[in-house]
Amino acid sequence: MDLKTLTYIVVGLTFALYIGIALWTRAASTGEFYVAGGGVHPIVNGMATGADWMSAASFISMAGLIAFLGYGGSVYLMGWTGGYVLLAMLLAPYLRKYGKFTVPEFIGDRYYSKTARLVAVVCLIFISFTYVAGQMRGVGIVFSRFMEVEILTGLIVGMGIVFVYAVLGGMKGITYTQVAQYIVLILAYTVPAVFIAVQLTGNPLPQLAFGSKLSDGSGYMLDRLNQVVTDLGFAAYTAGNKSTIDVFAITFALMVGTAGLPHVIVRFFTVPKVRDARSSAGWALVFIALLYTVAPAVGAMARYNLTTTVQTGVVGAPDGNLSYEQRPEWMKRWETTGLLKFKDLNGDGRIQYYQDKNKAFAEKAASFGWKGNELTVDNDIMVLANPEIAKLPNWVIALVAAGGIAAALSTAAGLLLVISSSISHDLLKGTLMPDMSEKAELMSGRIAAAFAIAIAGYLGYNPPGFVAQVVAFAFGLAASSLFPVIIMGIFSKTVNREGAIAGMLTGLIFTFGYILYFKGIFITPMADNIPANWLFGISPEGIGTVGMVLNFVVAFAVSKVTAPPPKEVQELIEHIRLPYGAGTAQSH
């Protein structure tokens, strides 16, 4: 059976599964729509959180980023897992005890202010739409490459599936579909990794394989990889090329941003008890770690495979490089997508892949008759092309396609749900139309979800040029706006309304402004995005850390000089700190 037919069958089967689950788990009340009725088992919730959290970026892009960054890619590995420690200890149990439906609702009650609630809604919507656009782009890439359909067709199919289970099923439908999607995506990620690990090292566990000896007897894999890439002028794989302070700031911003992402936090509202919220964060990290501990192995193995495929012999020897005519099938296929490009600069019909920005090596390369790097490989294709590079059977490639779509759709659905619930619950019910009946609120939630899907689809089809850059925005804003006010709301009895609003706005405006200044998302950048220009040497990706500190400082300072929170708010804080008496999530 050819690859295309097989891919259609595998992806089609997973879609049928998601729709089946959606029909079986329809939401009948606002409680089921917002928090799945609050009765989800902690392990089930952990698995759903895993799928919710692991997006197209984790599945498709991350291992590719690590492959090209080496040690520098560690910021994503630590940053996107370490946040769960903060979630488990600082947020999830207390917000679960509080027992409402949305994150802005907590902020509004704790700071006795509709303004605070609205600022939180604005942050939430901006963060979530930024994120959704990236998911839809992921769906588009997978469809156009593996199913060979127009991106638009792919998007409409994807949106249709999400529409069915998010709009009908709400949080309840999403939870059980995410469990199915987790299983699809983790198989799709680990199966090829195991195959490749066995091929290269004979060790089937990818986590150990990249620290093992290569089967060809040339020594430890990472040592050999360092050798192979430095021979071509690249930085050593296990050494970094970012400054320590920047690595520190980026990791911190990603961790804190993770803990402040509304679509992740809200998953912990669905478990029955406070103690379940704690253990459920642990289970979530178990399921996430299954992918995140494999990713660095995938990155290292992919980099090794790619480099040795192109550099077949001695560096500098006339026949040491792969002849373009003899390039493997997968290169031809990915060339048609434009994500892999070859330009024969020196006209020798062979592919030279090296670091031409390394001056010393570029001079040496010139003496070989090389005239610049001839191959550009997009980060995003490393995971998707991996099974083809390793010559794995077609069913594995089809599985990877289904996994990529599962990762993107599961995250998109979680994001769309928090967008729709903040519109129907915080904006309409909580602010504009407080007399709305539960039935009308449920309907408005569904309508809001449908609109959000349409906007997300539009953003996926016309990706604003900045999609790749806005990830910094999502994490930076979550870290500098939502995370600090939630933490202060639980751990301080003195931070008041004025402090929280001033803190949130300071963190938000500072972080937003800094990223805009260097990246110029809607305007032209006002300064070159280079370390010499950065504040304390911190890049826009890591600036959320500084924004967070500013938020805390301003909030405490303003609270000191204004009236303390009223007595009932102090009682609310005491109440959420003690586990007993947690009911299921309530609207009032």
Add this chain to the structure above:
Amino acid sequence: MSDNTPSERMDANAVDYWRASIRLIFICLAIWFVCSYGFGILFVDALNTIQIGGFKLGFWFAQNGSIYVFLALIFFYAARMNVIDREHDVHED
């Protein structure tokens, strides 16, 4: 026999419970910080001089080890908190 009213005894217990929770969080986050930011970032070069199998130790902490530590920490925290909840009689059901 103390002459505190029940609600005051309850308050003292709540304060005690909160102090115990904060202490546990502090210990866990100290380990969290040392294993990721310490071993994986600040002291990565020093640890990289130690090689275990094919891994340089600092590199391994940054790419794999810290994640295992995070996992162990959350389950340790959840288990300890269950004990603390019971000791202070604030556990659920």
